[in-house]
Amino acid sequence: MGVNIAIFLSCGAFWGFSFTLMRIVMLGGGHPLAVAFWHAATASVLVWGVLWLSGWLPRIDARFIRFAATLGFLGGACPSILLFWAAQNIGAGVISVCMATVPLMQIGLSAALGIERFSARRLFGLILGLVAVWLIADPSGGAAPWFWVVVAALGGFSYACEDSFIAMKRPHDLNSAQILAGMMLFYMIYTAPALLFVDPAVLSLTAPGRVEAAFLAMVPGSLLAYGAFVNLISRAGPVFASQVAYVVTVAGVVCGAIILGESYNVVFWFALGLIVVGLALGLPGGWRPRVAPDATPGGT
Template structure:
């Protein structure tokens, strides 16, 4: 039985909502690392908070909280590609780079996702969609001019920040090609959060990066909790969108993350940008509108 066609306008609305929430996590990450917390400790608690939030949500909505043994490998894959690996690098880069720059780097997701999708056969080449990706890329190039960095030495941390988008691009294409193995998006993220926390705990302890919650709570602690809850919500929606609209369209969420991330950074962190930023964001939005979702028919 083929899935019903969802109007493209609805998918775009979902994309905007996901991107706005995800964009807020960028300045929150900057706040979380502002007092010296290390990546693995932050990742462990992010996964624990996310797992607890999803556990309660699934109980309230009457959904299963079981973790099938034959799906543990899939939960592990999603945990590694979606959180542990990318966030290990992203938190490290966030400690050195402005939040707005981190939001810019997220826009590399579709640049990686498009060739990966072609190689994996999850999408077809289309000049209009390529044009949309190019428009977004030009916007990012304008936004990432050297003067965007307060200190030229920060350029050394850009390759570290790029690892995150590369992981997301691979993850999106894996889900698009092989699906979610009969599980819902919320179930996948819940399982990945639980398995990821189990994996992250010994890593955090062994590296000396574990964070003891019995401390005085200030902005970093509250930012971590808020970011974790937001991440759980938007990431569930993102996985769902990938399964419906395809990895290349879903990857356009990075453009919305860029725009909203810059705005959130200006609001919360008082970061300032030139008029070139708004020109770049305009191109990014054009790129997003040119890349239309494909209708993906699946058998139930």
């Protein structure tokens, strides 16, 4: 129980903090496509290097390639580009609130795909989440420009699609590090052609500063958050793991306020309250993790 809670809190904290780092990097002026590529390339080198040194390299076959290629789009290239793009224009706290709707979107997708049963309570929770996003993006008095809120929400929807795909198609002989390695490899492959059309410069090698420090912290931070989340699913089950959205939201809002000096209006706080209520209604069960972890070959 204690280990699961520690993983739960650290995963949410890293994930929420990563949106502040993302905002700092994008305010440095880099193109979202270039930032996405270098993020993927750096992360790929790190995770594949760890697997090689530890002797955990995955077996590269057609099944691995199909799984990793899909994951690289749904969980890598698509949401990352959208979120880097949004981070140029809206604050870390707003992005964090948009990401808090991911579990609610995933509930809707799971019901549509037959992975989980739907209910009136979950439907109401999903509606509250959508209303919260609408309030934040409302042109007449929302907390952020509506277009960029929609862009961030679409990034969240891509993550929800990724979660459903993992639930249906995850090979049980792959551990979380191997899954992460495959995703990052194809994330890099998908974004590499963009360097032919945009300025590839993201960091200053001659005069490193805040942007460079944020990027160097963002890469391992995002790897740790994603790896911890997949590990938590295996140890405590998807219901318990999905509640990490609470921690992500709080960490993102607090870090944005303290580090970036972001301030939020009444509409934002009301929308955040709706998100919390929506999550409480939409996520089944409670704070008790599954008693016994999955016996997943390959470990996590």
